[in-house]
Amino acid sequence: MSTNTVDDKRKVTTMRLTEMKARGEKIAMLTAYDYSMAKLIDEAGMDVILVGDSASNVMAGNITTLPITLDQMIYHAKSVIKGVRRALVVCDMPFGTYQGNSKEALASAIRIMKESHAEAVKMEGGAEIRESIERILCAGIPVMGHLGLTPQSINKFGTYAVRAKEEAEAEKLLADAHLLEEIGCFAIVLEKIPAALAARVASELTIPVIGIGAGGGVDGQVLVMHDMLGINQGFSPKFLRRYADLSTVINSAVSRYIDDVKTADFPNASEQY
Numbered sequence: 001m002s003t004n005t006v007d008d009k010r011k012v013t014t015m016r017l018t019e020m021k022a023r024g025e026k027i028a029m030l031t032a033y034d035y036s037m038a039k040l041i042d043e044a045g046m047d048v049i050l051v052g053d054s055a056s057n058v059m060a061g062n063i064t065t066l067p068i069t070l071d072q073m074i075y076h077a078k079s080v081i082k083g084v085r086r087a088l089v090v091c092d093m094p095f096g097t098y099q100g101n102s103k104e105a106l107a108s109a110i111r112i113m114k115e116s117h118a119e120a121v122k123m124e125g126g127a128e129i130r131e132s133i134e135r136i137l138c139a140g141i142p143v144m145g146h147l148g149l150t151p152q153s154i155n156k157f158g159t160y161a162v163r164a165k166e167e168a169e170a171e172k173l174l175a176d177a178h179l180l181e182e183i184g185c186f187a188i189v190l191e192k193i194p195a196a197l198a199a200r201v202a203s204e205l206t207i208p209v210i211g212i213g214a215g216g217g218v219d220g221q222v223l224v225m226h227d228m229l230g231i232n233q234g235f236s237p238k239f240l241r242r243y244a245d246l247s248t249v250i251n252s253a254v255s256r257y258i259d260d261v262k263t264a265d266f267p268n269a270s271e272q273y
């Protein structure tokens, strides 16, 4: 049974997120990639569900987010949408579908919206992808920005370490955040940057700033579902809080099932026709 404090059953929209920021209400965001988990997460009262390209890691077993395709993201988003009634569903644009050419970027975003029925897209980067973001926004598609650690650029950075610790990178991030607000993004994710810088960005912008490893001075938080539920045991960054230990729960349940089958304890007389 849900024990959360969310009473408002109204559908979450991009406009409602701005209102939440204005009245100081924190925004809760979590990833999901399939119908069943999305339904549980939505019923618990999540504000935003992100169909993250982290699906490449946690669903497909890839080392980076780069290999996931547009078709695969659309498949995940389509499944998530069917389980969601209240949360705003945002779908990541995968690597290679928006960086090079703004017409291709628009075509990719249109495919996501038409085929999956997601309600917004998320894109990694600032000034470098301005043209693509603007073209997508012109088509009436809401865009969430993503600055700081941008996993699609892992081959450029060579590490998943904290970003924007040096002044020059912090200044660029601040300028990019203002640019994304000016051109019309409805929110920004800040990943793995110093808490003081993230708090400054959140205080200077009127659009919501959602953090992951960016401290508590922002307008909301996002985590990857597999990490916070303890399904994915191999990933323990400082910023991660684990709310469950599902890998132990699942291992124990599956082991008991195997034992019951091997010992012919399952099925028993009441479990057959």
Ligand code: KIV
Binding pocket: 031, 050, 051, 052, 053, 054, 055, 092, 189, 191, 212, 222, 223, 224
């Ligand atoms: O793909 C993802 O899960 C993300 C979050 C880490 C913000 O982009």
